[in-house]
Amino acid sequence: MKTYRELFSVGAFRVLFLVQCLNVGAYAVSSLALGTITFAATGSAIPTALSMFGAPLVRILGQSWFGSGSDLVRPRRALILIALASLGANVLQAIPDLLWGWRFALLALPPLITSALGGSLIALMSDVLPTEAFILGRATMNIAVGVMQVVGFGVAGLLQLHVPTSQLFLGAAGGLALAALLVRLGLGDHPPRAAGASLVRRTREVNRRLLGSPVIRPVFLSLWVPNGLIVGCEALFVPYAGSRAGYLFAASAAGMLTGDVVVGRFVPAALRDRLIEPLRLLLAVPYLAFFLVPSVPAAAGLAFVASVGYCASLPLQERLVERTEGDVRGQVFGLNGTGLMVGQAFGALLGGVVAQLLTHQTGGGEAARVGSAAQAMALMALASVAATLALTPGLRRSRVRAAEAAGIPT
Numbered sequence: 001m002k003t004y005r006e007l008f009s010v011g012a013f014r015v016l017f018l019v020q021c022l023n024v025g026a027y028a029v030s031s032l033a034l035g036t037i038t039f040a041a042t043g044s045a046i047p048t049a050l051s052m053f054g055a056p057l058v059r060i061l062g063q064s065w066f067g068s069g070s071d072l073v074r075p076r077r078a079l080i081l082i083a084l085a086s087l088g089a090n091v092l093q094a095i096p097d098l099l100w101g102w103r104f105a106l107l108a109l110p111p112l113i114t115s116a117l118g119g120s121l122i123a124l125m126s127d128v129l130p131t132e133a134f135i136l137g138r139a140t141m142n143i144a145v146g147v148m149q150v151v152g153f154g155v156a157g158l159l160q161l162h163v164p165t166s167q168l169f170l171g172a173a174g175g176l177a178l179a180a181l182l183v184r185l186g187l188g189d190h191p192p193r194a195a196g197a198s199l200v201r202r203t204r205e206v207n208r209r210l211l212g213s214p215v216i217r218p219v220f221l222s223l224w225v226p227n228g229l230i231v232g233c234e235a236l237f238v239p240y241a242g243s244r245a246g247y248l249f250a251a252s253a254a255g256m257l258t259g260d261v262v263v264g265r266f267v268p269a270a271l272r273d274r275l276i277e278p279l280r281l282l283l284a285v286p287y288l289a290f291f292l293v294p295s296v297p298a299a300a301g302l303a304f305v306a307s308v309g310y311c312a313s314l315p316l317q318e319r320l321v322e323r324t325e326g327d328v329r330g331q332v333f334g335l336n337g338t339g340l341m342v343g344q345a346f347g348a349l350l351g352g353v354v355a356q357l358l359t360h361q362t363g364g365g366e367a368a369r370v371g372s373a374a375q376a377m378a379l380m381a382l383a384s385v386a387a388t389l390a391l392t393p394g395l396r397r398s399r400v401r402a403a404e405a406a407g408i409p410t
Contacts (some may be wrong), residue, residue, distance in 0.1 A: 004265075006135055012128040015186035016121055019079060020141055021148045022179040023086070028152025029159075030090050033168035034107065036160065041100070045171040051104070055111040056341040062115025063338040068203040070330025071120035071193040073354035075082065076183055078330075079124075083180035087173045094169035119334030124190065126321055126329060134321055135272070135314050139264020142314075146253055146260075193327045204333050215323055218341055218394025221229040223316050225391070226280050228343025229384040230306065232286050232351025233377040237303075239355060240373040244296045251300040263311040272315045280388040283309025287381030291372040319398050324388030351380050 008014055031051075038051040048123060089106045092098070122138070129137045156168055194202070210216050217284035234252055237245040259279075263272055286306040294302065317336070324332050 002136070002265075004136075004140070007129075007133060007140060010128060012187055013125065013137060014180055016125050017140065017144060018383055019083075019182055019409065020121065022175045022182075022327050023083070024145050024148040025152040025155075026086065026090070026175040026179075028149050029156040029162075029175075030086075030093065030170050030172040032153055032156040032160075033165050034093065034103070034170070036165050038103075051107060055107075056345045058108045058111040058336065059115040059338040060342060062112045063072045064203070064207065064337055065200050066112075066116035066203055067119070067331045068194070068197070068199055068206060068328075069116035069337075070123060071328060072195065072197065072199060072202070073117060073120070074192050075120045075124040075190045075330075076121035076187045079183045079187070080180050081329070082110075082114055082117055082120075083176045083183065086110040087176040087180065090169040090173040090176065094166050094173075096166055115334065117330075117334075118337055119330035119332065122337075123193070123330040124187075127326075131321075132269070135318050136264050137261040138317055139311070139314055142260045142264075145259060146257055150253065193330060195238040203331070206328050206334065208333065210324075210328070210335060212392070215398045216320070218391050219316055219319050219323070219398050220336065222276070222280065222388070222391045222395055223313055223336060224339040224343035225387045226283060226384045227310060227313070228340075228347035229350070229380050229387065230283050230287065230309075230347070231344040232347035232349075232354075232380040233290075233306075234303075235348035235351045236355055236373040236377050239369055240290075240369045240377065241296050241299065247296060247300045248282045248303050251304040252307045255304040256310045258304075259311030260306035260314070263314050264309075269315075269318070272316070273399065276312050276315050277388065277392055279309045279310070279312035281304065281385060282390065283312065283398050284381040284384035288385075289378075290381070291378040293371055293374045323398055347380070351376055354379055 008017075011175055026295075034051045038047050073081075089109050092106050093103065122141070125137050125141070126134055130216070159168055159171065211220070232250070237248040237252075240246055263279075267275070283306055286302040289302055290299070320332055320336065321329070355373050355376035358375050362368040362372055
């Protein structure tokens with residue numbers, strides 16, 4: 001299975017792809033709505049940022065205690081529960097003048113459910129597709145996420161010009177209702193991957209085994225840390241480029257899309273596995289040029305080239321599939337998703353802190369702001385390079401042939 005035509009000929013994959021699109025689009029619409037309402041009421045960036053990007057904090061809690069739900073609950077039921085939890089939260093968020101305590105309580109509900117069940121979608125995808133098609137399927141899902149984020153935010157921005165912001169929640173709820181209906185009518189009822197275990201106990205045991213494994217832990221860290229630090233660079237696009245930051249975001253998105261298409265569609269398995277470390281370095285090295293404070297067009301070109309390196313996550317996830325058992329596959333992908341979001345949130349926070357410290361040292365003014373942002377981006381890239389190099393010896397243990405020859409347990 002090497003073409004998109006063959007990939008989309010699998011009915012279950014078509015359903016999962018559409019569900020992913022609807023979930024991501026609804027999340028983008030509701031996030032913009034909640035962020036707009038929060039900023040209008042508080043005038044503060046901190047609660048606004050928490051309302052839009054605070055989900056990883058809740059997902060850490062849920063993943064620590066309930067992550068095995070992705071393996072203990074039937075996949076179709078899990079996906080319906082995720083959609084309905086978000087649907088209910090959005091309907092309630094649409095209530096005018098809702099108290100802020102309730103808004104943040106509702107904000108916590110969907111990521112808590114997702115942390116327990118969210119690995120079901122990718123794990124089910126790995127079941128319904130042939131092994132050799134996993135990377136193409138995963139790359140296609142990544143493309144769906146990127147495109148639907150742009151579409152969701154764009155549609156929400158246009159709708160805000162014509163309807164009250166609170167009604168955007170109802171639009172998001174409608175998309176989630178369609179997602180739940182697609183799952184119910186379009187997917188078969190697959191059995192759970194595991195049974196007869198305590199949810200909390202199994203979650204903690206499997207997390208301990210995965211994160212304690214000398215084979216799996218470096219794979220997770222390579223997925224979370226280097227790219228999380230580069231998200232810290234992207235978080236500084238606005239301070240660096242001001243009103244022209246959109247060009248940098250667009251270039252970054254285009255680079256990510258290019259990498260996913262090329263590696264997912266055209267690069268053979270043996271080669272893409274050997275490209276993991278070079279691609280992780282590619283993700284960071286172009287940002288070292290920001291020490292020279294490049295022009296915005298040059299910065300956009302650097303961001304495009306660097307973002308191609310995000311596609312290293314595809315062969316890394318392929319290793320997760322190869323080196324873990326099927327009965328924990330849902331928790332594996334749930335843990336990966338949570339770690340990825342936390343790494344990105346931490347990287348964005350760290351990038352902002354570094355830029356702020358440099359600005360205080362250099363004084364005020366626009367030139368100081370731009371220069372501090374550029375230096376902070378280069379320092380974050382340097383940290384990403386260091387993380388990639390430090391993780392390289394551990395990644396060698398996760399190469400299938402090397403691990404089997406050494407008899408390393410997973």
